[in-house]
Amino acid sequence: MRTVLCSPGSYIQQEGAISQLAGEYAHAGSTGAYILVDPTIDSLYHDSIVSSFDSGQVPYTLAVFGGECSDAEIQKHVALLADTDAVIGIGGGKTLDCAKAVGYYGKRPAIIVPTAASSDAPCSRLSVVYTDGGQFDHYLPLPENPRMVLMDTELISKAPVRFLTAGIGDAFATYYEAAACVQSSAITMTGGHATNAAFALATLCHDSLLADGVKAVSAVKLGLRTKAVENIIETNTLLSGLGFESCGLAAAHSIHDGLTAIPETHSYLHGEKVAYGTLAQMIMEDRPLEELAEVYHFFRAVGLPTNFAGIGIHDVTDEQLLHVGELACSPQDTMANMPFEVTPADVANALRAADALDKEFSVGSH
Numbered sequence: 001m002r003t004v005l006c007s008p009g010s011y012i013q014q015e016g017a018i019s020q021l022a023g024e025y026a027h028a029g030s031t032g033a034y035i036l037v038d039p040t041i042d043s044l045y046h047d048s049i050v051s052s053f054d055s056g057q058v059p060y061t062l063a064v065f066g067g068e069c070s071d072a073e074i075q076k077h078v079a080l081l082a083d084t085d086a087v088i089g090i091g092g093g094k095t096l097d098c099a100k101a102v103g104y105y106g107k108r109p110a111i112i113v114p115t116a117a118s119s120d121a122p123c124s125r126l127s128v129v130y131t132d133g134g135q136f137d138h139y140l141p142l143p144e145n146p147r148m149v150l151m152d153t154e155l156i157s158k159a160p161v162r163f164l165t166a167g168i169g170d171a172f173a174t175y176y177e178a179a180a181c182v183q184s185s186a187i188t189m190t191g192g193h194a195t196n197a198a199f200a201l202a203t204l205c206h207d208s209l210l211a212d213g214v215k216a217v218s219a220v221k222l223g224l225r226t227k228a229v230e231n232i233i234e235t236n237t238l239l240s241g242l243g244f245e246s247c248g249l250a251a252a253h254s255i256h257d258g259l260t261a262i263p264e265t266h267s268y269l270h271g272e273k274v275a276y277g278t279l280a281q282m283i284m285e286d287r288p289l290e291e292l293a294e295v296y297h298f299f300r301a302v303g304l305p306t307n308f309a310g311i312g313i314h315d316v317t318d319e320q321l322l323h324v325g326e327l328a329c330s331p332q333d334t335m336a337n338m339p340f341e342v343t344p345a346d347v348a349n350a351l352r353a354a355d356a357l358d359k360e361f362s363v364g365s366h
């Protein structure tokens, strides 16, 4: 049996890391760094980003990300790489996906510097490419993971708390989807089955969220960096990143994808919708009542959705939910990694049952 674990070359987490970038770059290149930075981050942290390059006289080119990870944006930056020999992406998901794609097409290693712990995408060998107008276009699977993922815990602690909460939602799905994939012996996007190592990371991811999630959200609301915050940054990014990529996705993420059929959900973050998809997956699995109660309680405590209203849905018809189910069960998605057959009607029923269960748990508990 072929088992595969993928990971970035190195994962480094440190307060103030962004002001030491030139030293980290020196492990990957020497002729110059191509720094692709989110415009908001550039306006807030420009001096910190370039300070170590300037003081060490390390050459660099700084380019501001245009806002959409489209083929045109990617190729624009590839054309500007010149003598640089590594691509450093600094910002949120789209900036980082663009940096990975520029590194791939430009045949240079990518150094990924997320400015929030809002999803588990940074460590993965995948970019999501959009049209210039912001519609999903295609997935770009990459031959290797980023050379380095660098997390500045001080900077990330000061990002809006909703990002950290969404990252907790994305990370919470990891264990449940990993367990489904292990049970069904699914082939993951690494091209093999899950390793025991990756499943152990997915399990630790789950335990760490329950142990430190509430504490971390409470601290980040005040912009504080505590040990719990550092643990959750690692959990959302590294544990969940390796866990999902090397164990696989199942119902929670395919339901997230299906939810795009409901326009009201569009303003909600990836991890928020994945969280609701996880509740629906747990209902399809008929998890024990005590476990469901624990998860609903945890989601409420950290600010994740536990009902339709939490993802913007107020009136939804059975036909709409069935359509979500049809999309979630499409062959291109990951529903087939579930260890039992799932139909669109099963998804529609689980989505509504997850909303109804929230009301049961509300009675007497709050």
Ligand SMILES: [Zn+2]
Binding pocket: 119, 120, 170, 253, 270, 274
């Ligand atoms: Zn995700």
